[in-house]
Amino acid sequence: MGFDATPEWDDVEGPQLGMNTQTFGDLLELPSPAGRIPAAVYGFRDMTGQYREQPHSNLSTAVTQGGGAILTEALLESGWFQPIEREGLQDLLTERRVARQLRDNVAALQEARVLFEGGIVGYDRALTTGGVAARYFGLGASEEYQIDQVTVNLRAVNVENGMVLVSVTTTKTIYSYKVSGGLFRFVRHQRLLDAEGGYTLNEPRLLATSDAISAAVIHLIVRGLVDNHWRLANSEDLDHPIIEAYLVQHRQRLGQGG
Template structure:
């Protein structure tokens, strides 16, 4: 017969399993509800930008993965891409969040063929049912500026290392790895083809593993062994998003520095720009006179 001390853990385990089985409408073990992606400090700076003097029409055709890198794995060959293939969505989202949506009007170009097909369907349907009195569609918005670029670098295992110790059969170790993601973004004038601004940002991706273990003889022929550990890897797609957020923020600042566009509040914008330049360790120079915007 089992003693009370040995029997109680078994009862607790049985109750836990019974609870999981008898509550099918509840969440699965370790399941979490979906949440909105928390904003990074860079994302907050982007959203809190002072409004511009004039809102800019921009278009994003493609923002591709130009690295050609597969997901890093030291043990087996993996053919999944190292970075997201949907960076265009991050760029559009960042542009629309700039200054709470007051900086850019983003014109749809990523799905332009779908848009044109739908407009043609509307025209044909209206002509069929309304004849010569069919209402024409308004013209598609055109952009004065193009947002070009892509994810140009993914360097895996930039730094790897670890440390461990063991004393009286009690020990632990830490292993870590550092990867980097690099994003390039430029603004091109549609009228002249001139590259107005060019920005490159880099985000570090950290992975860390912690492990602890105990080995102890509790009797001559019985060994107690206990291990515990945890591994945490920063999601690569979130690193890409933060790099793109910073690229959009830096693009706004670089354009303001060159006088391509201006803040509605000139004094506040100048103070914000000087603060940005000081954080980036760039020598602040007198701002040039504002010139006509391309947007």
């Protein structure tokens, strides 16, 4: 009989598109703007200065370093902004120099009207921890949880005069949950039974960061509408459920009620 060293992975899912969250869904469902605004993103840095907790590594950062890429995708998918490549500007300029040597009709680069600044400004571990455990006659079980929080800040800056048009700060809670059980008992003389089992659920930090950035983009668009920095294609869409929901959050933060 032959031996097949290849394991079967019948239940393993294939690659999927990322950021499949409710907040990102809200971003996609925003009503259309009067026109897309050219926007530049030079980066969205990790400003926390934190590293992963031991024993994993003290050389790996606690949050993603790809905030700029996540923000650019969120701006593009919102339908409100047309991101202009700036993080890879040097590569772009190099390609344009090559193109210029091959032909003289190289089009001018698109200038941005809005510059997006900000970053991941906070990552707080173990804001809340807890759990319960019990053991009786060698049989026991435990349940533990931990709540972390990631915070991002996003600012829209008018390129013409440098004025900050809108600045928003959003937070996303990250949940971790662990359940375990065990049995420790002598089944007979000099025969010890020791068994353990359990599972752990950890919300991905990248997904939580993406969620916070998507929420920041939506809040920024809504705040910009209120302050007349940009307009809807249809003014009646100001009553759109998503816009109204985020306006309620803003009013509650200001203590103005719903």
